[in-house]
Amino acid sequence: MWRSVARRSSQVRRLLSTSAPPAGPLATVPAPCIVQKRGNDILNDPWYNKDTAFPLTERDRLGLRGLLPPRVMSFEQQYERFINSYRSLEKNTRGEPDSIVALAKWRILNRLHDRNETLYFRVLIDNIKDLAPVIYTPTVGLVCENYSGLFRRPRGMYFTAKDKGEMMSMIYNWPQEKVDMIVVTDGSRILGLGDLGVQGIGIPIGKLDLYVAAAGINPQKVLPVIIDVGTNNEKLLEDNLYLGLRQPRLEGEEYMAVVDEFMEAVHARWPQAVVQFEDFQMKWAFETLERYRNRFCMFNDDVQGTAGVALAGLLGAVRAQGRPLHDFTSQKIVVAGAGSAGIGVLSMAKQEMSRMLAKTGEEGHNQFWVLDKNGLITKDRKDLDPAVANFARGHGPNEIPDLHEGAMKESDSPRPAIFAMSNPTTKAECTPEDVFKHVGENAIFASGSPFSNVSLGNGKTGYANQANNMYLFPGIGLGALLSGARHISDDMLQAGAECLASYITDDEIQKGILFPEVSSIRHITARVGAAVVRAAVAEDLAEGCRTVGPKELGSMSESQTVEYVARNMWYPIYSPLVNNK
């Protein structure tokens, strides 16, 4: 591909860098790109457009002469110009309500995304810590809530209940020949905001922006998808501006038939693509995962990505307590929320405990208490979802069906960990201030959306970690893609989570830091991706990717696998355009 980066190990470090200026011969002399378009068609294509940075020779070659102002700017000048306008916007909106500021920032970024993808993704990669909250949680929640009003131009694909029987041909309407990564939602549980119908497409768009920024997936090869089967959100159904199907959600077999058809259409056109299910309400999250996970290369981010991040955080909390990792098997875990995320976390924690206990031959106890909106889940409850029933408390030995007597009484944890993982910020269970005040300075805190650290006085800091599946899903998807895995196994997910857990040093852990800085997300993703590739190879699931076969993958050392993953990450640079029309 024209902007793909060549295979030189000296480049790898730079490719993972989030802030270094362009360097090295391959960055300055990129391979030319053959373009089938001319003139305005090029300026209107965000993939090829360089705005004022088209050199004069290219303007001649591509029929652009006279279509742009005469001054030729460098990429660096364009970059600086954009950053300056972004900073001015921040200055000019100071004091305005948070939602106004957040949407203004999202708009300016979205306009750049629509116009010039190279500049957009470079800005995003270099400033990921500042900009992730704008393109992802919390602002993406606000964008989804207001999507119909904010809509200016489509992005991604919209499959609906009315498209039954048509999807196999519709899929060919997507203009790109190759798609590597698809994020799909049915809009039924968008963050903690509930059913937002078609407006949920903002989530796949935000997740795929992170795939490009963190995993270096080529933006031409990503596809955000909404499957619109209606909505049960009365407010949206009554809203004249609402852009989705104005009908109640399909249920049962009718629903499943639509999703089946979509999956088959995707598989027919792009059999190697990885499909990430995102923000499906719980019943469909689990059902689709079970239905598709051995047939397609897919995973559910809310169930599996979230679980891996939470597990990495929980293992970090054990280290912070100064205990050996094996002590995880005796930790008590209380989960508030018996949904796809909460049950996903518990399932993975249980699996990890079983692995640890199997090594020593010890017997495990039920260490889990789970609550939903009606209180503690016990075996006395009627109509429990089977996934939840696995964690219901009974009356047998070690089964204390009481939260305070069982989980909380005489807790002697030197460092209790509180993870307020709900999104967006407005839905967080508590703030870091609450935790350090009420639980104590030794508490360990993590949240789904970003919070600022808390000053505890005496120069001490209470760390507000971000426990978000963004630390894992890009590496899971990238690792699955580059291994050519037939499907995504528990071992591949486990490997990704363990890799994330091992990223933090003992010094950081002691301070209460559980996750690396968001600014190092490309580094993290390369390593997580490599761990996932190696796990796929170990399980004999890897069929190889492009010219790299399973044998070659199997012969790579750990560091060679990281290098392999890193050099396959796309990095935004302008390439010379050569016309072929």
Ligand SMILES: NC(=O)C1=CN([C@@H]2O[C@H](COP(=O)(O)OP(=O)(O)OC[C@H]3O[C@@H](n4cnc5c(N)ncnc54)[C@H](O)[C@@H]3O)[C@@H](O)[C@H]2O)C=CC1
């Ligand atoms: N930090 C992260 O990476 C992730 C965060 N999340 C967030 O987690 C939250 C839950 O997601 P899902 O489990 O997929 O949702 P879900 O809709 O499947 O489940 C929500 C659960 O919370 C329970 N609940 C509601 N109010 C409650 C209350 N006051 N006390 C106790 N339980 C209560 C409900 O009964 C239900 O069991 C959402 O806000 C979502 O944005 C989800 C995935 C990843």
Ligand SMILES: CC(=O)C(=O)O
């Ligand atoms: C982070 C995420 O996936 C969620 O809140 O649903």
Ligand SMILES: [Mg+2]
């Ligand atoms: Mg989600």
